[in-house]
Amino acid sequence: MRKCSLSEINSVFAEISKSMTLYLPVDGSDGSSAFSQWTEGVKWSESLNTTKSPKDFFFPQTEDLMAFKTSGKNIELTDIRKESEDFVVFGVRACDVRSFDILDRVFLSEPCDSYYATRREHSVIISVACSHPSETCFCTSFGISPENPDGDISAWKTDTEVYFSPNTEKGALLMDKLSSVTEECSDEAVVKQKEEISKICSRLPNSKVDTNTFGGGKTAELFDSPLWDKLSEACLGCGTCTFVCPTCQCYDIKDFNTGNGVIRYRCWDSCMYSEFTKMAHGNNRLTQKERFRQRFMHKLVYFPENNDGIFGCVGCGRCLAKCPISMNIVKVMKKFGGEKSEK
Ligand code: SF4
Ligand code: SF4
16 A cells, blocks of 8 residues: 555555546536646545546547548548547446446447547546445445545545545556655555444435345336336426436437538437437337336346346436436435345
């Protein structure tokens, strides 16, 4: 394990930036925070979760895929992708690190999405433990450890120091480069912080949210439940929950005629939208109740059914904070009985 003084963290950022582009959470003037590129003078945000998750690094909200021109029966294709340079994402929380595993299962399975794969290959993830988990957090319900986040390097921030421990070859290589701005240390402070985080998590309001009611094989039991009517009644279909979610991965592909050829691009879509998956014959899900049910059944039943039991939610709490009608996955889980009783 290595550490640097918190007051010297900019030396670490500067060292990383010598060879790779560095992104980290930065506070905005409106009180929100977002991942931004680090340059001298940019301050690492203290906030827990960025408003939008770091999935944009691998699956951007909009992305040009290719260009083409047609002439009679001929089509001329141009690969216009900008190959990624190596980059580091610092300050990723444990829930968001787990979201990359979920996205990997979607985008890296055959046929592999080469746009996504290239960015994953070029990235180094430095996670940071959540010393102050929020009331909206429930990542522990999905077996995630906010005190011990994954990533290429795990980091822990105390009031005076930042500690680093590599988990992968990529992480170890980067730590080697940081040897002049970090020093070898014991893990005593980290062990103490881990214990404190675990205690805080056990007292969080959503710490009792339980996944037992859900999982693969529960479609017949849950799909026709009358509970969906009431739960979905006030849903506006705004899609906010899907856009802030680190694991939502629906997208649309569209063509834009520039007047000098066509650009094919993709952009995020939302299963909460009435036009999502609309086809020539019409729409598969005609009501907001069906669309609402789809979002939660996908994360809590269909995804684990097809992915070794892994749920498609990481308990980041963003949808709890952002839904304009205060509906969210925790309320859905509790309504279906997904809450541990007090001991
Ligand atoms: S469903 Fe909500 S809590 Fe779960 S990962 Fe998405 S935004 Fe986070
Ligand atoms: S659940 Fe909330 S955030 Fe999601 S679409 Fe409905 S109203 Fe919007």
